[in-house]
Amino acid sequence: MEHIHIQQGDFSISTDKSKLDLQAIHHFLSKESYWSQNIPFETVKAASENSLTFGVYHHHQQIGYARIVSDYATVAYLGDVYILPEFRGQGLSKWLMATIMNHPNLQGLRRWILLTADAHGLYKQYGWTDIAKPDRWMELHNPDVYKLN
Numbered sequence: 404m405e406h407i408h409i410q411q412g413d414f415s416i417s418t419d420k421s422k423l424d425l426q427a428i429h430h431f432l433s434k435e436s437y438w439s440q441n442i443p444f445e446t447v448k449a450a451s452e453n454s455l456t457f458g459v460y461h462h463h464q465q466i467g468y469a470r471i472v473s474d475y476a477t478v479a480y481l482g483d484v485y486i487l488p489e490f491r492g493q494g495l496s497k498w499l500m501a502t503i504m505n506h507p508n509l510q511g512l513r514r515w516i517l518l519t520a521d522a523h524g525l526y527k528q529y530g531w532t533d534i535a536k537p538d539r540w541m542e543l544h545n546p547d548v549y550k551l552n
Contacts, residue, residue: 404418404455406418409502411498413461413462414459414460414461414495415459415460416457416458416459416498416499417457417460418455418458418506419458420456422460423451423456423468424458424464424465425444425447425448425451427464428447428451428465428468428483429442429444429447429448431468431485431487432447432483432485433447433549435485435488436483436485437520438483438518438520439483440549441550442549443549446549450470450483451470453472454470454471454472455470455472455473455506455508455509456468456470457469457471457499457502457503459486459495459499461490466486466487466495467485467486467487467495467496468483468484468485469481469482469483469485469499469503470482471503471509473508473512475512477512477513478513478514478516479509479514479515480515480516481515481516481517482517482518484517484522486499496522496525497525497528500528500529501529515531517531
C-alpha cells in the first residue's frame with residue numbers, strides 16, 4: 404500500500420508509520436483520552452502496527468492520529484481518533500476525516516463502524532448515522548482491561 408502524504412500550510416497528514424511518534428500517541432491515549440486510560444505502550448504499538456494509521460503533524464510534531472482496522476474489502480473500524488486540544492478548532496479533524504474517507508484502499512466497503520461519546524456531529528458530516536438495528540449488534544467489552552492493579 405502506498406503512503407499518503409498531504410500538506411496544508413504548516414500541517415500534514417501521512418500514513419507513513421515511520422513518521423509516527425508512538426510515545427506521543429501513547430501519552431494521549433493513556434492519559435488524556437476517555438476510551439483507553441492506562442493503555443500499555445506495547446498495546447498502542449501493536450495496534451498501530453496492525454492498522455492503517457493516519458498521523459497528523461504540525462511541522463514534525465505529532466498532533467493527531469487515527470487508525471483503521473480493515474479487511475479492505477467489506478468492513479472498516481475507525482478508532483483512536485484525536486487532535487490535541489491546543490490544535491482543535493482549525494478544521495484539522497474534518498481534514499483528517501476527509502482524508503480517511505477518501506483513502507483509495509477504503510472505497511466500496513459495505514460497512515464502517517466506530518464508537519464515540521462526543522463527536523457524533525463530526526462523523527455525521529461524512530455520512531455516519533446511528534446504528535439502524537442496534538438489536539443485531541453484540542459486543543464483548545472489558546472496560547477495565549487497562550486498569551492498574
